[in-house]
Amino acid sequence: MSETRPPPSWPFLRREAALLGVPVRALTGPRYRQVLPGVMVSALVPDTVAVRARAALLLAPEGAVVSHWTAARLWGGRVPDSEWVHVAFMRDVRFRVRGVRTHRHRHRLEVVRRHGVPVTSPGQTFCHLARFLGLVDLVALGDSLVRKHRLSTSDLVAYAEGWAGQCRGEALAAARLVREGVDSSPETALRLLMVLAGLPEPTVNVELRDADGHVRFRLDLGYEGPKVAVEYDGRWHDSPEQRAHDEARRAHLTDTEGWTFVLVTGDDLYVDPAALLDRLLSELRAAGVSVPSTLSDAWRAHFRVQRIAA
Structure with a gap:
């Protein structure tokens, strides 16, 4: 390859193709693609933010x-x-x-x-x-x-x-x-929904350690005193192995260490957050978390309620 030919990962101006050793006729073939008007790149290069x-x-x-x-x-x-x-x-x-x-x-x-x-x-x-x-x-x-x-x-x-x-x-x-320590945008949204509604802010990425200080388990959101974990259950992107691991982890912490898990799905968070908040208020109160008697409506300015028709 000529030293003047653009490296495969570099976009180049269409008008400079000949100067770079790229035949103009090749630009209309399968070897190159247009990134923006007047800018080409090798078709082998992925469409990334950096390339654009x-x-x-x-x-x-x-x-x-x-x-x-x-x-x-x-x-x-x-x-x-x-x-x-x-x-x-x-x-x-x-x-x-x-x-x-x-x-x-x-x-x-x-x-x-x-x-x-x-x-x-x-x-x-x-x-x-x-x-x-x-x-x-x-x-x-x-x-x-x-x-x-x-x-x-x-x-x-x-x-x-x-x-x-x-x-x-x-x-x-x-x-x-x-x-x-926040792993995903849904976890951010779940935490903010709780905080804006007036629920006590849970700790992010709770680490449960053994006697030697090694991390045994991590929880998305939790209240360590009353042992309540609130986790976003994004099953749509989990592998069967990951789902099995999560279920085993939750079962162990529930049965042997007294943790309560409140699981939240995408539909809970993005379709009917009002119903989710009612459930969180009830379950957190039952688990011994100090919660307000009524929830604030401040969350409504930032979350859409999309109730599904019966």
């Missing part, structure tokens, strides 16, 4: 920085899907390309290189998205960034406290709800 980010930067004016949803994904954060590649500038630009969303900022962009491209820092990415994401999705992003060790919970709160851009209040409120 590189493609957008090839088209963008000087000074473009990968930002918002795309930056969050590059940092390993969990965010709702976005159809665009997001890039930001510290100046006014005229740049419109199908598949790319442009953001213009007056404040300084904190630029770090990630996967070989300039990207906004984890803290700034979180605060930028406070303008667009709801509380639950924003906390889920924060939980995932902390899980990936991009920053700590205290770092995130401090960053949001010092944020001078838009939606500082929303960023700070979400940052204060971010916790370490």
Whole structure:
């Protein structure tokens, strides 16, 4: 392969194909695919966020920085899907390309290189998205960034406290709800549903250790005093082996150590959270957890009730 030919993992501009040793006629064949208008890549290269980010930067004016949803994904954060590649500038630009969303900022962009491209820092990415994401999705992003060790919970709160851009209040409120050890977005949503309804906040990722300090079991959410675990049962993505392991773990802790398990499914959480809260209130009270006599309605601003017709 010629040294000027683009490496298989690199997108390149269609207009520069001949200069790179790629026959123009080959671009319409099965060996290459279009990433964005005017940008090609080898068909062997998977369609990843990093590839699309590189493609957008090839088209963008000087000074473009990968930002918002795309930056969050590059940092390993969990965010709702976005159809665009997001890039930001510290100046006014005229740049419109199908598949790319442009953001213009007056404040300084904190630029770090990630996967070989300039990207906004984890803290700034979180605060930028406070303008667009709801509380639950924003906390889920924060939980995932902390899980990936991009920053700590205290770092995130401090960053949001010092944020001078838009939606500082929303960023700070979400940052204060971010916790370490959260495995998934549904676990974030379940914890927030409980907290916003006024239930006592459970501990995340409870570790049960043996006499030598080794971790025997981990519980999604729990109240260690009364020995109550609340777990999201995401059976749709579990293997039979994982399901068998979870059932054996729960049976052992119930029968030999006195733990009570409250299992929550996706339908419970996303279809009828009101009924789920009623069940949680009843089961936690019966298990000895100190709970309020009535629940707050604050959760309703952040969760949709989608009752199934009989």
